[in-house]
Amino acid sequence: MLGKKIIIPKGYPFEGKILKEEISPEMIHARNVQIGKEISNTYKNKNPIIIGVLNGAFLFMADLVRTLNVEYEVDFIKISSYGDDIKSSGTITLLKDISADITNRHVLVVEDIVDTGMSVKFLKNRLEDARPKSLKFATFLYKNNVSKLNFDIDWIGFKIDEKYYIGYGLDLKQKFRGLPGAYTINDKG
Numbered sequence: 001m002l003g004k005k006i007i008i009p010k011g012y013p014f015e016g017k018i019l020k021e022e023i024s025p026e027m028i029h030a031r032n033v034q035i036g037k038e039i040s041n042t043y044k045n046k047n048p049i050i051i052g053v054l055n056g057a058f059l060f061m062a063d064l065v066r067t068l069n070v071e072y073e074v075d076f077i078k079i080s081s082y083g084d085d086i087k088s089s090g091t092i093t094l095l096k097d098i099s100a101d102i103t104n105r106h107v108l109v110v111e112d113i114v115d116t117g118m119s120v121k122f123l124k125n126r127l128e129d130a131r132p133k134s135l136k137f138a139t140f141l142y143k144n145n146v147s148k149l150n151f152d153i154d155w156i157g158f159k160i161d162e163k164y165y166i167g168y169g170l171d172l173k174q175k176f177r178g179l180p181g182a183y184t185i186n187d188k189g
């Protein structure tokens with residue numbers, strides 16, 4: 001737990017409410033180490049390209065790759081569905097494409113959250129067009145009751161409920177991305 005109460009400032013959604021820690025930095029680290037072992041086993045001698053989905057995945061990606069004991073390359077893609085809103089716009093916009101040539105390569109996409117599932121569906125379609133040798137997905141958070149997917153996410157950090165999550169890459173109108181744990185909004189705050 002962080003030492004002090006975090007209150008949502010003026011001008012932000014849920015203004016005046018207090019953040020409630022749901023997943024601590026220690027829990028995140030322990031889970032990252034577990035997932036990292038599995039990913040290392042999967043990609044031994046395969047030199048995968050690990051693609052982080054900006055902006056949200058930057059912390060999870062950075063922590064996850066540091067638990068790996070295999071060779072890998074990194075790249076990034078930037079898409080947007082939420083913008084500064086707290087609800088998905090329903091349309092995915094590609095803001096920055098990957099630079100790597102992923103044809104015939106093993107590819108692992110790293111997301112911060114699978115919410116409706118629209119973003120990962122978009123990414124799967126787009127990246128499959130380049131005919132990678134394999135395509136897998138890892139996400140820090142997965143919204144169990146919301147995500148409607150016709151394929152599996154290979155590595156899930158934590159399955160969560162329908163609340164709005166903030167921290168560890170996830171923002172509230174671009175704020176709070178750097179918090180080391182994952183938080184929800186305390187209704188009583």
Ligand code: PRP
Pocket residue numbers: 053054055056057079080081082083088111112113114115116117118119120170171
């Ligand atoms: C968030 C998150 C995922 C996506 C998940 O991105 O990073 O990419 O939404 O939601 P979905 O499963 O409903 O598609 P956002 O558009 O907020 O951009 P950001 O990563 O820059 O915060």
